[in-house]
């Protein structure tokens with residue numbers, strides 16, 4: 001079966017006709033369908049499926065146990081996301097199992113394919129929610145009280161999906177089983193000139209919620225001098241983010257939500273989310289401070305208030321250099337490259353030996369429908385993943 005056909009299996013799930021691309025968010029209808037797909041693919045291969053206490057999916061080749069070789073990624077997407085970010089890593093993991101078996105290989109240590117929950121934070125706002133819960137990087141209490149755009153809590157959504165919110169939280173049993181984790185992922189950028197590479201590092205990055213409060217009023221009846229329009233400082237936040245992001249730093253305001261959001265209404269509040277990233281923690285923090293100061297003075301100029309809440313943060317990730325170089329060598333000396341994108345591998349790297357393989361993306365675009373990887377590069381990714389997994393699991 002050609003590689004792309006497995007991604008084609010998923011092509012009809014979670015299509016977003018309004019935004020384009022895919023919208024697949026934890027425990028929504030599309031993601032539940034993807035969970036069914038994962039279970040069917042695992043069962044077809046005689047892998048035993050486990051849904052852990054935090055909603056992450058594990059498909060075990062043999063019995064679970066310590067020192068396990070784990071590979072996989074996530075199935076959820078950003079709103080209007082591409083077809084490859086996440087699913088390519090899970091599909092490639094199943095195909096690597098097929099390839100290993102076709103070559104008569106049986107792992108001599110526990111082995112599983114994993115799909116982590118809510119990696120994008122597209123519904124509940126905190127990225128890598130499943131792997132953060134697994135490792136204790138977020139408390140169960142905070143996670144369960146997160147609300148989606150409709151006010152539904154993660155606890156209620158998890159309960160509706162058949163999970164017990166009382167059980168959520170750090171899972172030492174699941175964490176201690178992991179000997180090595182390898183995540184294959186479509187490259188998000190254009191750094192690769194060959195089909196496959198390995199990851200060296202992930203930018204420090206976090207998300208901050210800015211709530212600007214002014215005075216809701218009539219767009220026509222309110223003279224400019226009488227306004228306290230929170231959209232004005234919110235727009236200054238966007239420009240301050242662009243000004244502050246120098247060198248290798250990046251700052252983005254991708255969500256700006258006025259309340260109530262009428263065309264002829266001066267909003268009473270505006271929520272804006274800042275995504276800020278930089279090669280180092282100190283650089284990220286100082287950039288966010290600069291942006292926050294600019295937002296604060298813009299708010300004061302407009303007679304508005306602003307409240308800032310840090311919703312998630314992760315330091316720079318440096319993948320285990322020995323493992324990185326070992327895998328690069330197995331793959332014939334493929335390049336090692338940094339990434340600006342966060343991954344579950346970045347969360348796990350704090351706890352267990354972790355590596356990432358990247359598959360070339362000729363458009364370099366990600367988190368948008370134009371995200372792409374050629375079938376032959378996807379196939380090369382499966383060959384590379386199988387070689388790495390055989391090395392680690394023999």
Ligand code: HGY
Nearest residue numbers: 119120127340341342
């Ligand atoms: O936002 C990120 O970098 C990742 O795609 N969650």
Ligand code: MN
Nearest residue numbers: 085120341367
């Ligand atoms: Mn992503």
Ligand code: MN
Nearest residue numbers: 085086119343
């Ligand atoms: Mn991803």
